[in-house]
Amino acid sequence: MRRMLFLILLLQLAVLLAGCATSANSNATLANAPAQSILPPPAPPDWVTKLTDELAHGKVNTFDTLDEGSGVKFTLPQGFTKYHESRWFTRAVSAASVCIKVTRQDNVKDGTLDYWTALIQRTLATTHGLAIQPPRALVLDDGKSATLLEGVKQSNGVPMGYLVAYTITPRHVYLYEAWGPHAAFAAALPALETSVKSMQVSWMADVLF
Numbered sequence: 001m002r003r004m005l006f007l008i009l010l011l012q013l014a015v016l017l018a019g020c021a022t023s024a025n026s027n028a029t030l031a032n033a034p035a036q037s038i039l040p041p042p043a044p045p046d047w048v049t050k051l052t053d054e055l056a057h058g059k060v061n062t063f064d065t066l067d068e069g070s071g072v073k074f075t076l077p078q079g080f081t082k083y084h085e086s087r088w089f090t091r092a093v094s095a096a097s098v099c100i101k102v103t104r105q106d107n108v109k110d111g112t113l114d115y116w117t118a119l120i121q122r123t124l125a126t127t128h129g130l131a132i133q134p135p136r137a138l139v140l141d142d143g144k145s146a147t148l149l150e151g152v153k154q155s156n157g158v159p160m161g162y163l164v165a166y167t168i169t170p171r172h173v174y175l176y177e178a179w180g181p182h183a184a185f186a187a188a189l190p191a192l193e194t195s196v197k198s199m200q201v202s203w204m205a206d207v208l209f
Helices: 002-032 052-056 114-128 182-197 201-208
Strands: 081-086 088-096 099-106 136-139 145-155 156-167 172-181
Touching: 052 099, 114 145, 114 156, 136 182, 145 182, 156 182, 172 182
Parallel strands: none
Antiparallel strands: 081 088, 088 099, 099 172, 136 145, 145 156, 156 172
């Protein structure tokens, strides 16, 4: 009987020691395993990195082409004059030097408003030094969803207001930018937001071109 009990105790001890060894080996394996790599955020496309470029340069680009049709229709705020419209660019300016630029860019596969918001917001803050307010969701007059980002940037010691609003289709991103001296920009902001909401994308141009 004693011999049997002794053998049972030896067997239990062997099992216990084997379990401890397995646990130790597992912990060592986890400790020595390479850390999982964290993918960097996607690099913004060229047009995102160039947002606010004209604001920073402090000049208005002038063109002599007008009313060729840009594929994007919107109502100008009162006091603004459209001076360029061709293909996917529309530009306007007010007497107070507040500028508007509406453009179209390519969307990425499965690109969403949230995707572009994260990319644009990060680029404006880190690359261009804008103090950005939280993004605001908008509903355009035609029912499409859009997002608006607004901020302030110092340009040669002068505070400049800036906004970019955008809506998307599976193929394209449509952007409405506005900027100008902060006081004039702030005064025009309600009218600018109304203008943003009036954007209408030509579905035929979006699909065919």
